[in-house]
Amino acid sequence: MARSINQNAYSGALPNFRNLGIALRIVVIVNVMALAAAIVQAKDLRLLWSVLLESSAIVQPLLILSLFALVALNDLLKRLPYYLGVLAVLAIELVLTTLLYTFGQPLLDADPAPLTRYWVLVALATGTLLLYFDLRGRALSPAFTEARLQALQARIRPHFLFNSINAVLSLIRQNPKRAEGALEDMADLFRVLMADNRSLSSLAREVNLCRQYLELEQLRLGDRLQVEWHIDNMPADALVPPLVLQPLLENAVYHGIEPRVEPGVVSINVYSARGQVHAVLRNPYRQEGDHHAGNKMALANIRERLQLHFDAEATLDTRIGDDTYQVHIAMPYVKGSDS
Amino acid sequence: MDDEAPARSRMHDVLADCAQELSLEIAGDVASGRAALELLERVPCDVVLLDVRMPEMDGIELAHHLLKLDRPPAVIFATAYDVYALKAFEVNAVDYLLKPIRAARLKEALARVRTARPPRPETLRELQRVPRAHLSVQERGKIELIPIVDVVYLKAELKYLTVRTVKGEHLIEESLARLEEEYAERFVRVHRNCLVARAAIRGFERTAKDGETHWVVLLSGIEEKLPVSRRQQHVVREFSR
Numbered sequence A: 001m002a003r004s005i006n007q008n009a010y011s012g013a014l015p016n017f018r019n020l021g022i023a024l025r026i027v028v029i030v031n032v033m034a035l036a037a038a039i040v041q042a043k044d045l046r047l048l049w050s051v052l053l054e055s056s057a058i059v060q061p062l063l064i065l066s067l068f069a070l071v072a073l074n075d076l077l078k079r080l081p082y083y084l085g086v087l088a089v090l091a092i093e094l095v096l097t098t099l100l101y102t103f104g105q106p107l108l109d110a111d112p113a114p115l116t117r118y119w120v121l122v123a124l125a126t127g128t129l130l131l132y133f134d135l136r137g138r139a140l141s142p143a144f145t146e147a148r149l150q151a152l153q154a155r156i157r158p159h160f161l162f163n164s165i166n167a168v169l170s171l172i173r174q175n176p177k178r179a180e181g182a183l184e185d186m187a188d189l190f191r192v193l194m195a196d197n198r199s200l201s202s203l204a205r206e207v208n209l210c211r212q213y214l215e216l217e218q219l220r221l222g223d224r225l226q227v228e229w230h231i232d233n234m235p236a237d238a239l240v241p242p243l244v245l246q247p248l249l250e251n252a253v254y255h256g257i258e259p260r261v262e263p264g265v266v267s268i269n270v271y272s273a274r275g276q277v278h279a280v281l282r283n284p285y286r287q288e289g290d291h292h293a294g295n296k297m298a299l300a301n302i303r304e305r306l307q308l309h310f311d312a313e314a315t316l317d318t319r320i321g322d323d324t325y326q327v328h329i330a331m332p333y334v335k336g337s338d339s
Numbered sequence B: 001m002d003d004e005a006p007a008r009s010r011m012h013d014v015l016a017d018c019a020q021e022l023s024l025e026i027a028g029d030v031a032s033g034r035a036a037l038e039l040l041e042r043v044p045c046d047v048v049l050l051d052v053r054m055p056e057m058d059g060i061e062l063a064h065h066l067l068k069l070d071r072p073p074a075v076i077f078a079t080a081y082d083v084y085a086l087k088a089f090e091v092n093a094v095d096y097l098l099k100p101i102r103a104a105r106l107k108e109a110l111a112r113v114r115t116a117r118p119p120r121p122e123t124l125r126e127l128q129r130v131p132r133a134h135l136s137v138q139e140r141g142k143i144e145l146i147p148i149v150d151v152v153y154l155k156a157e158l159k160y161l162t163v164r165t166v167k168g169e170h171l172i173e174e175s176l177a178r179l180e181e182e183y184a185e186r187f188v189r190v191h192r193n194c195l196v197a198r199a200a201i202r203g204f205e206r207t208a209k210d211g212e213t214h215w216v217v218l219l220s221g222i223e224e225k226l227p228v229s230r231r232q233q234h235v236v237r238e239f240s241r
Helices: A020-041 A045-079 A082-103 A115-140 A142-174 A176-194 A203-224 A246-257 A293-313 B005-019 B033-042 B059-066 B083-091 B103-113 B121-127 B176-182 B234-240
Strands: A225-230 A264-273 A276-284 A315-320 A324-332 B047-051 B074-079 B096-098 B134-139 B142-147 B151-157 B160-165 B169-172 B187-191 B194-197 B201-209 B212-219 B225-227
Touching: A020 A045, A020 A115, A020 A293, A045 A082, A082 A115, A115 A293, A142 A176, A142 A203, A142 B005, A176 A203, A203 A225, A203 A246, A203 A264, A203 B005, A246 A264, A246 A276, A246 A293, A246 A324, A293 A315, A293 A324, B005 B103, B033 B047, B033 B059, B033 B142, B047 B059, B059 B074, B059 B121, B059 B134, B074 B083, B074 B103, B083 B096, B083 B121, B096 B103, B134 B169, B151 B176, B176 B187, B176 B194, B187 B225, B187 B234, B201 B234
Parallel strands: A225 A264, B047 B074, B074 B096
Antiparallel strands: A264 A276, A276 A324, A315 A324, B134 B142, B151 B160, B151 B194, B160 B169, B187 B194, B201 B212, B212 B225
16 A cells, blocks of 8 residues: 655656555456447447457456556556556566467467557557556645645634634633643644645554544533543554544534533544444534534545545445434555554 | 633633723623523623624624613624624624734723624624524513524514414514514415414314315414415415425
C-alpha cells in the first residue's frame, strides 16, 4: 500500500496493483475493450458470441497472468520513475503475450494471426489503461481538491476556535493551570490541522487528537458532553488518513450536543475485524435539526479522502436511528512500521 | 446569558472590569432562555447580554419573548462566529459583541445602552432565521411559553389569536398570516381564520349542517372538530393521499 500520496505537483504514478479496486477496474475495462473489438469484428451480431469466445481464449488467460505478475512486481514497479514504470509494464505485457503465444498454441485458432498483431493490440490496451489510471490519479490528486478542502475547513472550525479561546480566557484568572493545559491541547490540535495532511498517520495518533479535541469541548460544555470510548481492541498501529475521525466528532458535538439542553453521549468505538479497521461514532440526534449542509460537506470530504487512500476498500456509511446518528467507517488494516 | 459556563464566568470578569468606570449592578447570569425569563420577571433589568446560538431557544427568539415584559430591557447580542447573524446585525444596526469579548467594546456598548431602547419586533423578525420554538403570552403578570410542538391549531378571532394545545387555550396578539409564513412546514391552512398542525390531523369527516355538507378536520388529542372552508378543500385531498 502506498504510504503517502505526495502528488502536490502531480507527476504521474502507476496505480497500486495490489488494490482490489484497481484490479477490478482492469478486469472490467479489458473485457469492455474485448467486447468492443468483437462488435467491430463480427459481421453479424448473431456471430458476436462466437467471436467473443474466440478472443476470450487469449484475452482471459493473458489478463489473469498479467494481474498476477503486476501484483507480484508492484513494489518493484513503484520504485521506478514513472516513465520507466510505464515501459516496464509494457514490457511485462509483451513478454507475457509472447509466452502465451508460444506455449499456448492449443488455445488459439488452427491458423493464428501473426504475433506482431497481438503485440500491437496488447500495447494499445495497456497504454489505454495506464493513461486512464494516470488521469484518474490526477483527478483525485490533493492538489485538485485542496481548494475545496480548504473552503470546507473554514466552515466549521472558526466557531470552535473562537469558542475555545473564549473558554480559555475565562479560565485564566480563576484556574491558570487548567488554562495552560487547554492552550497546550489547542496548540497540538491546530498543529495537526495546519500540517501537510497527505500522508497516512497512525490510528493511535488520531485517537489522541480526538481526545484532546473532546477535552477542549468539555471545557466549554461541561457535563453536557459525555464521551464513551470503546477502544480496547483498537489496532493502534493501523495507518489511517489523518483527521478522519476528528471532523466527525466535531460534527457530533455541533449537531448532537450543542443544540440540546440535557446532557448527551458521544460514543467512539474503534476495533479491527477480518483485516479491516472499523470506527463507529454515535451521537444523539433530534429530528428537527438545522444546518445539515455543513455536516454533508464534512462527510463528503472524508469519503473523498478515504477513496483517495484506499479506493473501493474503504466505506463510510451513515445511519439515523431512533434518536441517534451513526457514522461507520471501514478501511483496510494497513500496519505501520513506525507509530 | 449564555449556555456555556466558562462564557458566563468570562462575562462576569469583563463586567467587573467595566464596573470601575460605569455604575452597574449584575442581576444574575443564567444558562437558558426559560431561566432568563424567570429572572427578569423577578428582577427587572435595563440591559441583557444574550448569546445567539443556544439550545432549545436561541438568543433572538428570547429577545422576542422579552418584549412581552412590562419593562422590556435593551438587548446586546454576543456571538463567537456566525456569518449569518453578523450580516443581519450589520444590516439592522443591532448592537452586538464578538466573543471573546473585550472590556473596551463592552464598555462602549453599555454606555450606548443608556439611550437605547428595546429592539423592535420587526427587526427581530428580520434576524430570526429559524422559526421560533415557542410562542409567548403574558398571563397574570408572567410570561408563559407555549412550545410550538404542543400547538394543535391557531385560530384568528377579532383582535386576538387563539392558540389551542391539548392542555388548554391561550390568547396571543400576532398575525395569522405571519405565523403561517414562519411555520409553513408545520401548519396547514384549513380555513380563512385557521391554521392546523399537520401532525395533529387525524382525518377528515363529512358533516351536514343547515342542509349543506362540508368537511371537518378530526384532531388527535382534542374532541373539537374544525370546519374546512370550500376554498381549502384541496387540503382534504392532499391528506387522503
